[in-house]
Amino acid sequence: xxxxxxxxxxxxxxxxxxxxxxxxxxxxxxxxxxxxxxxxxxxxxxxxxxxxxxxxxxxxxxxxxxxxxxxxxxxxxxxxxxxxxxxxxxxxxxxxxxxxxxxxxxxxxxxxxxxxxxxxxxxxxxxxxxxxxxxxxxxxxxxxxxxxxxxxxxxxxxxxxxxxxxxxxxxxxxxxxxxxxxxxxxxxxxxxxxxxxxxxxxxxxxxxxxxxxxxxxxxxxxxxxxxxxxxxxxxxxxxxxxxxxxxxxxxxxxxxxxxxxxxxxxxxxxxxxxxxxxxxxxxxxxxxxxxxxxxxxxxxxxxxxxxxxxxxxxxxxxxxxxxxxxxxxxxxxxxxxxxxxxxxxxxxxxxxxxxxxxxxxxxxxxxxxxxxxxxxxxxxxxxxxxxxxxxxxxxxxxxxxxxxxxxxxxxxxxxxxxxxxxxxxxxxxxxxxxxxxxxxxxxxxxxxxxxxxxxxxxxxxxxxxxxxxxxxxxxxxxxxxxxxxxxxxxxxxxxxxxxxxxxxxxxxxxxxxxxxxxxxxxxxxxxxxxxxxxxxxxxxxxxxxxxxxxxxxxxxxxxxxxxxxxxxxxxxxxxxxxxxxxxxxxxxxxxxxxxxxxxxxxxxxxxxxxxxxxxxxxxxxxxxxxxxxxxxxxxxxxxxxxxxxxxxxxxxxxxxxxxxxxxxxxxxxxxxxxxxxxxxxxxxxxxxxxxxxxxxxxxxxxxxxxxxxxxxxxxxxxxxxxxxxxxxxxxxxxxxxxxxxxxxxxxxxxxxxxxxxxxxxxxxxxxxxxxxxxxxxxxxxxxxxxxxxxxxxxxxxxxxxxxxxxxxxxxxxxxxxxxxxxxxxxxxxxx
Ligand code: C3B
Numbered sequence: 001x002x003x004x005x006x007x008x009x010x011x012x013x014x015x016x017x018x019x020x021x022x023x024x025x026x027x028x029x030x031x032x033x034x035x036x037x038x039x040x041x042x043x044x045x046x047x048x049x050x051x052x053x054x055x056x057x058x059x060x061x062x063x064x065x066x067x068x069x070x071x072x073x074x075x076x077x078x079x080x081x082x083x084x085x086x087x088x089x090x091x092x093x094x095x096x097x098x099x100x101x102x103x104x105x106x107x108x109x110x111x112x113x114x115x116x117x118x119x120x121x122x123x124x125x126x127x128x129x130x131x132x133x134x135x136x137x138x139x140x141x142x143x144x145x146x147x148x149x150x151x152x153x154x155x156x157x158x159x160x161x162x163x164x165x166x167x168x169x170x171x172x173x174x175x176x177x178x179x180x181x182x183x184x185x186x187x188x189x190x191x192x193x194x195x196x197x198x199x200x201x202x203x204x205x206x207x208x209x210x211x212x213x214x215x216x217x218x219x220x221x222x223x224x225x226x227x228x229x230x231x232x233x234x235x236x237x238x239x240x241x242x243x244x245x246x247x248x249x250x251x252x253x254x255x256x257x258x259x260x261x262x263x264x265x266x267x268x269x270x271x272x273x274x275x276x277x278x279x280x281x282x283x284x285x286x287x288x289x290x291x292x293x294x295x296x297x298x299x300x301x302x303x304x305x306x307x308x309x310x311x312x313x314x315x316x317x318x319x320x321x322x323x324x325x326x327x328x329x330x331x332x333x334x335x336x337x338x339x340x341x342x343x344x345x346x347x348x349x350x351x352x353x354x355x356x357x358x359x360x361x362x363x364x365x366x367x368x369x370x371x372x373x374x375x376x377x378x379x380x381x382x383x384x385x386x387x388x389x390x391x392x393x394x395x396x397x398x399x400x401x402x403x404x405x406x407x408x409x410x411x412x413x414x415x416x417x418x419x420x421x422x423x424x425x426x427x428x429x430x431x432x433x434x435x436x437x438x439x440x441x442x443x444x445x446x447x448x449x450x451x452x453x454x455x456x457x458x459x460x461x462x463x464x465x466x467x468x469x470x471x472x473x474x475x476x477x478x479x480x481x482x483x484x485x486x487x488x489x490x491x492x493x494x495x496x497x498x499x500x501x502x503x504x505x506x507x508x509x510x511x512x513x514x515x516x517x518x519x520x521x522x523x524x525x526x527x528x529x530x531x532x533x534x535x536x537x538x539x540x541x542x543x544x545x546x547x548x549x550x551x552x553x554x555x556x557x558x559x560x561x562x563x564x565x566x567x568x569x570x571x572x573x574x575x576x577x578x579x580x581x582x583x584x585x586x587x588x589x590x591x592x593x594x595x596x597x598x599x600x601x602x603x604x605x606x607x608x609x610x611x612x613x614x615x616x617x618x619x620x621x622x623x624x625x626x627x628x629x630x631x632x633x634x635x636x637x638x639x640x641x642x643x644x645x646x647x648x649x650x651x652x653x654x655x656x657x658x659x660x661x662x663x664x665x666x667x668x669x670x671x672x673x674x675x676x677x678x679x680x681x682x683x684x685x686x687x688x689x690x691x692x693x694x695x696x697x698x699x700x701x702x703x704x705x706x707x708x709x710x711x712x713x714x715x716x717x718x719x720x721x722x723x724x725x726x727x728x729x730x731x732x733x734x735x736x737x738x739x740x741x742x743x744x745x746x747x748x749x750x751x752x753x754x755x756x757x758x759x760x761x762x763x764x765x766x767x768x769x770x771x772x773x774x775x776x777x778x779x780x781x782x783x784x785x786x787x788x789x790x791x792x793x794x795x796x797x798x799x800x801x802x803x804x805x806x807x808x809x810x811x812x813x814x815x816x817x818x819x820x821x822x823x824x825x826x827x828x829x830x831x
Contacts, residue, residue, distance in 0.1 A: 017069070017831070020062055022104060028111040030058040049185075051117045052095065052125035055108055056188035059098045063232040064191060066241040069831035074153040078317055080326060082147070082154040082822045083310055085340060086140040086333035087302060088282070089158045089244055090132030090165075091231070092650025094189045096123050096490055101149075101234035127182050128649045129189065129231075130164035131246075133286040134566040135676050136372050138650065139450075140333055142483040142676075142810040148235035148242030149485065149510050150811050151826040152818060157306040159298060160190070160229050160246035163281040168608050168647045173624030177284075177611050189231055190246070196228035197250060200304040202297060206393045215350040218393050224275050225250040226305035236485050237510055240829045247305045249278040285610045286566040287378040293390065296382055300391060303340040307347060321352070325365035329822040332369045332444070335380045335436035341367055341443030342394040342401070350393070356400070368821045369440040369447050370478070372673050374454070374462050375570065384432035398434055402426055405442050409469055423465045441466050446821045448478045451674035451695045457715065478817055479698055480674040481810035484512045487680040491654035494534040495684060498527070513806030515683075522799045532795055535661070535685055542659035545652075546604075546643055552631060555638045558600035559788050561689075562681075563664040564648055564656055567609040567616040570671040574757060575770045576605070576664060577623045579777060580642055581739045584630050587639055595639050599785045602641045606648035606656065618757055620644065625748040653677070660686035661794075662709070662784050666777070668768040669693045670715030679808040685798045689780055691773070699808070703801040711780040712773040721772050728764040732771045735778060736762065 020026065031054040035041040038057065041050050074081070099105040109119040132138060140156060147154035166177040204221030226247040233242035251272040260268035277294060278301050314327055332338055341363055348359035388395045402425040413419055425442065427433040441447050441463065449455030455477030459467050467475060489496045489509050500506045502521050508514040521527040539556040546552055563576050580603050587595055605623050609616035627642035645652065657663075663681040665672070665688060672694040682688060682699060690696040691712040700708050713721065721727050731737065740758050744751045761770040787794055806812075818824050 016065055020065070022107065024107045024110050024114075027058065027104070027107050028114055030061070031055050031111055031115065034058055046115070048117050048121050049125045051112055051115055052122045053186060053188065054115075055112060055122065056095050056126070059095065059102070059104075059108070060188045060191075060232070062102060063098060063234055063241055066239055067230070067232045067243055069239065070241050070829045071243070073829040073831045074827075075316070077827060078319075078327075079153040079827060080329065080822075080824045081313070082152065082329040082331065082818070082824050083306070084140060084143055084147070084154060084156045084331050084333060085303070085306055085337040086137070086156060086158050087299065087336040088132030088137030088333075089129075089140045089144070089156060089231075089246075090134070090137030090650060091129040091141045091189075091244075092486075092654070093123070093126045093128055094234075095126050097486060098234045100485065100490055101236040103237065126651075127185060128164075128651050129182060129187075130180055130649055131158065131161055131282060133165060133282070133284060135674070136286075136334060139480055139676060139810075141650075142481065142486075143814060144233045144242050144244055145483040145485060146481075146810040146814040148233045148240055149238060149483075150814060151235070151238055151240045151828045152814065152824060153827070154824070155242060156233075156244035157302070157309075158244055158246050159279055159282075159302050160248040161279060161282040162248075162276075165282060165608070165649070166284055166611065170620070170624060170644060170646045173621045173628070175609055175617050175620050179281075190229040191232070193228040193230055196309065197225050198305045198308040200224050200226055200301050202300070202390050204392065206396060209350065212350065212353050214355050215353060216393055216396070217350070224278065224301065225253070226279075226301055228305075228309070236489075238828060239831065245306075245309065247279065247302055249275045249301060251275045284608070285612075287373050287375050287568060287570075288610060288613070289378055289380045290612075291381065291383065293386060296386065296390060299336055300339055300343075300394075303337050303343050306337070307340055307343045311347065321348075321354070321358075321362065324362050328366055329824060330367050331817065331822070332367060332440055334370060334372050335440050338369070338380070338436045338440040338443070339391075339394060341439060342391075342397045345397050345401070345443075346393055349397075360401075360404075363443055364445055367440075367444045369444040371437065371447060371449055371454075371458055371463075374457060374673070375671065380436040381427065381433035382436065384426065384434055387434055395434075398425060398439060401439065401442060412469060419465060419468075423469070437462070438466075441470075446474060446476055448476045448821065449673065450478065450480045451698060452477050452479060453670075453692075453697045453715065454673040454694060457670060476820055478813055478820070479807070480676050480679075480695060481808045481813035482676050482679045482683070483810050484509055484515075484683070486654070487657070488683050492534075492538065492658040492684055494537055495658065498530060498534060502527075510811065512809035512811065516803050516806055518799055518803035522796055522803075528795050528799070531685065531799055532791075535659075535798070538658040538684075539661075542604075542655055545655050546645065549645055550643055552627075552641065552643055554602045554641045554643065555600060558602045558638060558641070559785070560602050560604065560659055560661045561664070561784075562604040562656060562660040562662070562686075563666070564604070564606040564645075564653065565675075565677060567607045567613075567619055569615055569619075569760065569768050570667050572666050572668065572768055572770060572773075573605060573607070573623070574619050574761060575666060575774065575777060576603070577619070577626055577642075578736065578739050578761065578770070578774070579781060580626060580630070580640075581742055582735055582778065583781075584626070584633075584636070584640060585738060585742060587636055588633075592635075595635075598639055599788050600638045600640070602643065604643045604645060604656065606645040606652065608648060615756060615760065618754070622743075622748065622754055622757055629748055653680075657681055657686075658684040660684070661788065662687050662689050664688075665690040665694070665696055666712070666773075667691055667693050668718060668773075669713055670718050671768070679805065682801050683805045683808070685802045687784075687794075687797055687801060689784055695808070699805075702807055703804045707797050707801050709780045709784055711776040713769060718769065721769050722767065727772075728766075732762040733775055736771055736774045 034057050035054040144156040164180040169176045201221035206216045209215040209217050227250045229246045231244040254271040256268045348354045425438045502517045503514050543556045623644050630642045657680045665678045675694040689709040759765040
């Protein structure tokens, strides 16, 4: 470790502490310098990918200077840090976001133009960083954006997967997965830090330490090494730059020369391959846990490197251990990093020589835990034998945590054996399982849900025993939010300039509640016309995107009805496509004249299914089969089009979301913890068709229930239907029955293939109450159509809703966490 900058050349110090000039000439020169040196390009062989690389690396250099300045600044004021630990960061693209954040988009666009390229094309050269599945990963990305923009001393920690979320192709209507080789191209948005790496152990056995009276030693372990890559997070309109530190497993030193020399070539690399596997690929499961050994190892590699790094960073403050929780807050994004609790406890006892109680008090003052789902199949549990094999010391620590916890419960509720069995971190199944959510609760000072209804539900259901033990105050709500930078300003510049006009300046981008000013323009004819024109423009852009990706022509005069999210039974894309079949039948039975009088509709789907999720993949096939029939039916023409856009990802969402007239968020009540795209759609002037679930409930509270199309049973009614035999015996209503008949007729291909989908939409197989909600769903669709015919009324609702979304900025979520959970303060970096 170099001591300090005193021995460094003063020119060096000067150079890094000065901001680079912001003029076009400087920018152009920096791009050309990079192209000709780093990328070895000449004017003859430069392409638009190169233009992207040159510009992106040039921007990165600006970010890195600020990243270091920010970190030094927070060191100098000894700020308490927050670390957001997440196995997923669904970042998407960074280039456009970075230019906007630094206020240099015009300058870069002109430089790119001088080089002979168009900015839109250059932006499209960037590959998404898709290190996440869906909502949970995208939330983490919005949160680090907000931390940076609101000047908080906060970083994200995650894994640098070599392969991110798979690329989805649609072949003959079926999903086919292809690997996401996102690191094939140079990645401007990461900076390798070989000097920051940590050893991480697996397997082996534990023995009582000879020198440490409280501790154990971990012997005969296999040792891997995790190395840091820093991903700078640009703050909009502030010098503050945040960071996501991603770990990658180092492998080169594991090459076995002895085996190589004896001719065992594959044996020589066996250890390298095994190590490489650890950070090779993101598990493509959203809301689903399958208990795989490799996943456990990924989680532990992540957790161990992160906790070691957090401790190393803390130690540079020179403060005593008693100050740790005053200097560090750690947020666990779901249970995926929950082993961090056992890891910190282990390090404090085994390496730092602390007693159990002192260590445990530090641990529980440091961690907080966010729960994102109540779906039973998503709950992480690890088989105890597997834990014991891979992490023997941690299993011991978890047993002890559990023992002390159960003793505490026993004192509070003597002789309640059922309670002890229910609440134990170790489930007495065969084999035994460690329940990670319970470990996370016991090891944290706060537990939060992600929308009010969800936070209430977890207290009443899956965590109710813990509320009895800890009292209600440990359990809080922090409603999710989304970053207005990406989800309005960047993806919809046309709308952004209208908001800027209404507000008077662009301060709404970091203070989103100011968008309420829009409400004052709701009766302004000229403003209303331009509002509508923006929507039309975004619909035309999406229509072009659909033409390019699917080859389908859609009319931008139609109502754009969009459902984009992971494909899951609980999200009920199935109910949507069944209603499309119903609509198609209805149109078929009309006279051509009557058909013309209907509101034409484009129904858009997009989303990935986990590769092992059979029913979800079958739903994709049904959607595509229906689309084939409907889109090629001459009688139907533009009255109805059905589109499945392949490979839904962040950059696709940025095109799709601004173009909705209506978007669907129709999960079975009580199953969608929050949802976040619902917020994005409304901010972009789209209306919502939804169930009384997740953040839909709070969106309704904010915009007013007359603005939104809600339907379906309520969360507290769901179990009645789910488990009611009498209900299972009731046949589906005639509308749904007619849809089943159409499928069974073979119109969409082999009807047997789709039988499983019919089976899970009625009777005992209808776990997500498709048949229960279907009639009210159809009525809600009718109401949407009625309103769409009244353009004035529609535009009014669109403006009012967008104006009332201030609460759903992730800046507000982060302020809530900072105040109620982390106890940290923002400070604008001064360097
Ligand atoms: C998701 C939930 O399904 C969404 O309702 C929620 O909005 C987001 O998290 C963010 O809170 N979620 C997910 O994407 N993956 C999981 N494993 C669990 C929840």
